[in-house]
Amino acid sequence: EVPLVESGGGLVKPGGSLRLSCAGSGFIFSNAWMNWVRQAPGKGLEWVGRIKSKPNGGTTDYAAPVKGRFTVSRDDSKSTAYLQMNNLKIEDTAIYYCATGWYLDLWGRGTLVTVSS
Amino acid sequence: EIVLTQSPGTRSLSPGERATLSCRASQSISNNYLAWYQHKPGQAPRLLIYGASSRATGIPDRFSGSGSGTDFTLTISRLDPEDFVVYYCLQYGASPLYTFGQGTKLEIK
Numbered sequence: 464e465v466p467l468v469e470s471g472g473g474l475v476k477p478g479g480s481l482r483l484s485c486a487g488s489g490f491i492f493s494n495a496w497m498n499w500v501r502q503a504p505g506k507g508l509e510w511v512g513r514i515k516s517k518p519n520g521g522t523t524d525y526a527a528p529v530k531g532r533f534t535v536s537r538d539d540s541k542s543t544a545y546l547q548m549n550n551l552k553i554e555d556t557a558i559y560y561c562a563t564g565w566y567l568d569l570w571g572r573g574t575l576v577t578v579s580s
Numbered sequence: 581e582i583v584l585t586q587s588p589g590t591r592s593l594s595p596g597e598r599a600t601l602s603c604r605a606s607q608s609i610s611n612n613y614l615a616w617y618q619h620k621p622g623q624a625p626r627l628l629i630y631g632a633s634s635r636a637t638g639i640p641d642r643f644s645g646s647g648s649g650t651d652f653t654l655t656i657s658r659l660d661p662e663d664f665v666v667y668y669c670l671q672y673g674a675s676p677l678y679t680f681g682q683g684t685k686l687e688i689k
Contacts, residue, residue, distance in 0.1 A: 507668060507681070508625065508670075508683070568636060569627075
């Protein structure tokens with residue numbers, strides 16, 4: 464059983480929007496901090512943002528390049544986290560991974576987002 | 581923001597040899613909140629080490645982490661052919677902003 468599965472990636476034009484989903488299983492999702500990390504083509508890993516568990520306040524934090532454009536949310540009833548991406552730029556092209564926990568102990572296999580005209 | 585610099589960028593070694601990967605921080609990492617990951621192409625990254633020296637569940641004991649403050653090391657005592665992939669360090673001490681190193685690639689000599 465794969466603990467985290469991302470979906471929702473695809474091709475979008477600059478300025479467009481996309482929502483990614485991350486479905487969790489095999490652990491207590493409502494207690495998990497959920498992160499998003501991306502890897503642009505030929506580049507390394509870059510942390511994007513995080514939502515804490517509701518018992519820890521459910522607050523969100525973002526990396527500077529996406530702050531104000533991306534929003535992380537969660538639906539614990541569906542064991543799913545989301546990454547809403549607005550005003551997408553070409554440089555947002557990447558594989559997007561979700562990962563649980565304070566130090567990212569479990570990861571999904573990622574979903575590819577391509578921003579191109 | 582804490583900047584992590586990994587060295588070398590690429591290291592050529594043979595199976596059975598010992599690998600030493602470095603991760604240097606631009607400022608001290610509080611409580612040694614430093615993790616290491618292994619990333620194979622097309623797969624999910626895998627946590628190897630957290631808290632600078634604690635092995636994650638299921639990680640073989642040939643992987644070890646050490647260091648404190650600004651200098652950290654991942655050591656692979658005897659390289660298996662499957663170990664020749666990319667390794668990243670991550671600091672999670674300057675919360676809420678996490679930063680990764682740029683990665684070290686191990687290649688077969």
